[in-house]
Amino acid sequence: MSRPISSLLLALVLACITSQPLSAAPAPKEMQVDPAHNPLIWADVPDIAIIRVGKTYYMSSTTMHMSPGLPIMKSTDLVNWTMASYAYQTLADNDALRLENGKNAYGEGSWASSLRYHDGVFHASTFAANTGRTHIYTTRDPERGPWKETSFEPLLGDHSLFFDDDGRVYMVYGGGRIMLTEMKPDLSGIKPGGVNKVIVENVNALFGADQGGLKGEGSQLFKANGRYYLFNIASPGSRWARTVTIHRADAIDGPYEGRIALDDRGIAQGGLIDTPEGKWYAYLFKDNAAVGRIPYLVPVTWKDGWPVLGENGKAPMTLDIPAGAQGVSGASGIVASDEFDRRPGDPALPLAWQWNHNPKPHDWSLTKRPGYLSLTTSRVVPTLLEAPNTLTQRTFGPSSSATTRIDVSGMKDGDWAGLSAFQRQYGFVGVKMSDGARSLVMVSAETDKPEEFASIPLSGKTVHLRVDCDFEPAPEIARFSYSLDGKTWTPIGRPSRLKYTFPHFMGYRFGLFYYSTKTAGGRVDFDYYRVGQGTEDRR
Known part of the structure; x- marks a missing residue:
């Protein structure tokens, strides 16, 4: 190793x-x-919700089709954040979330969350198009759990969970037309006969005659100084420019008056937080x-x-x-290097890691070969986008890099393994096995069709791989290289353009992957994963 x-x-x-x-x-x-x-x-930490409990802040975010999901982060200063936990390990068990039978959950999974603390209990809620449900997770300890799930129909999109001072609980949700709906006290569903009314008929009316664009969404509701404040994002029809809108009222069910609160570089969607001071x-x-x-x-x-x-x-x-x-975090941070060494009592994976879709538990291991992440295959897929058990972490700006060393001695014909800049239009450096021979390859799918731009015979059984992502200046690109000794790096292929695309609706991630296109049952072992600040930190 x-x-x-x-x-x-x-x-x-x-x-x-x-x-x-x-x-x-x-x-x-x-x-x-x-x-x-x-x-x-x-880095990609969207749709954030923040609460303060005493002197500690907690933040939730969107990770969509990743598992585990609904990340919970922790801070004591609103600036430096570390991972605390995830509200769920898997959102649901269906073909789309398992990447089976031609289905996927790209751009689905869990969307914009709400985070609350009430009567000693933390509540993280979200909604998911591929389950058609609203999901609420609760715990008294967001770092150790366990999190308990309650879910119900219908799906309340872009909702904000809100506990009022009189003990009643609500969700505010909707797009363009914002609804207030009262919940059952146990949060198991909508309260029969409870409040259910429109509180803002048209968020975009704040733009006057220049309506259209992004319909008001991303509701977050707060109470301060005895008033209710509803935050949304919207954009005028003449230009796509996310803006912050705020409506306020003296009573939770209105009437609400509104104004445009911030129109600057598209910085929008969120809400309010105060400090102990x-x-x-x-x-x-x-x-x-x-x-x-x-x-x-x-x-x-x-x-x-x-x-x-x-x-x-x-x-x-x-x-x-x-x-x-x-700018710096420890081993349980939002990104983290990993030597894949585990002592007794250590978590299987640091919280920085997330699988692309639900993992197949029997196809990965940290014990088959101690000190390595072993990936095996149990089915055949056509491309990386359908491959189960791709293990990912966020890329970050303005530039970042990831390196790994892989043992490919257990690959079978038609197998591909390596390190990717992962999104719909991905690129990767890796090893393919074809006609009994191994080759180092660089592949780009920047045109939505994977294309092999370089192939070099690989005589050995191990190789170091590297991906560098540059997010400034434009154009945003990933560059790929390899090393036989872990010291001298040789570029391979060409830079691959990076583009934020749908349906993934997610920033690029570094991904360790292995998949079979002909015969399942092979195996590769990853020795380490190391993150850095890009080209300047080459070793």
Whole structure:
């Protein structure tokens, strides 16, 4: 097994690394503290919901067709986030989520979540098109669980769960036309005879005659200073520009009055959070092309009972919060290197890992060959998009890299294995087995059809693989290379264009994969997985 030198065992790169942040005002070196900066996390962490419990913040997000899903993150400063848990291991068990019988759940799975804390219980809720249901997960301990699921029909899209002061509980949901629906006290479904009414007939009416565009969605409901505040996103008809809209009311069922709250670079969708010291912020996200939808934190002041977002109508890049260790995370972080060594009591996989769709438990192992991730195949598929047990982590900006070493001695004819920049229009470097011979290959599906751009005979049984993703400057590309000794890297093929596409609706991920196109039953072993900041950190 190949192991990194000690310098590579230092702090792991988190996706919130940005370009050079602005420094604080000059101060003695030992006293100087850099401010935090936007984006908070330069990686795909969309549809965020944030709550504060005492002095600790918790955040949920969307991961759609990935398993486990509905990630829960934790912070003590609103800036530095670590993974706490997932609300579920698998959303449901059906053909689409298993990638079986020609079906898939790309762009489905769980969508925009809501996160609440009430009477000592954490509630993470979501909805899913491929189950047709609304799902609510509860626990008293978001780090250790267990999470208990309740689900019901119908699907309440882009909902916001809300516990009112009088003990009643509601969901606000809808697109364009926003509904308020009262829930049963045990959250098992809609309350018969309860409140069920339209509270905003048309969010986009705020644009006057310039309606159309994105219909108001992404509801998040809050109560502050005795009033109810409803956040949505929408866009005018003349241009696609996500904006933040806010409606307020003195009673939960209205009447509501609204205004446009922020129109800046498409930074939108989210809500309000306050600090123990009484500061207010809006948490939002920005569509940032191939890397995905990335979180921003925007200061909030109050004027005439309205939250005022940003500074002079803009989301500032520098924040009035100390950066701390922003840009770095530990082994349970949002991204994490992994040597695949496990001691007794260790979790099978760090929380940074997610499978593409539901995993096949019998086709992966960390014990068949200790210190390695072993992947086997039990069925035949045509391409990487149909392959089960692709193990993924987020890419991050402005550039990032992933490396691995793979033992391919157990491959069969028609097998493919390697390391991918994974989305619908993926690219990868890997090994294929054809007519009894192994070849190093580089493949790109940037035109939606996988095309082999390089093939080099591989005489040995092991090889190191590397993918570098550059998200700035444009064009966004992935570059691929290999090494026979883990020290000297040789480019292979050509750069592959990266493009945020539907139906995946997700930023690019690094993925370890293995699939069979002719005969199942082969095996490959991955020795390690290491993340870095891109080209400059080549070893």
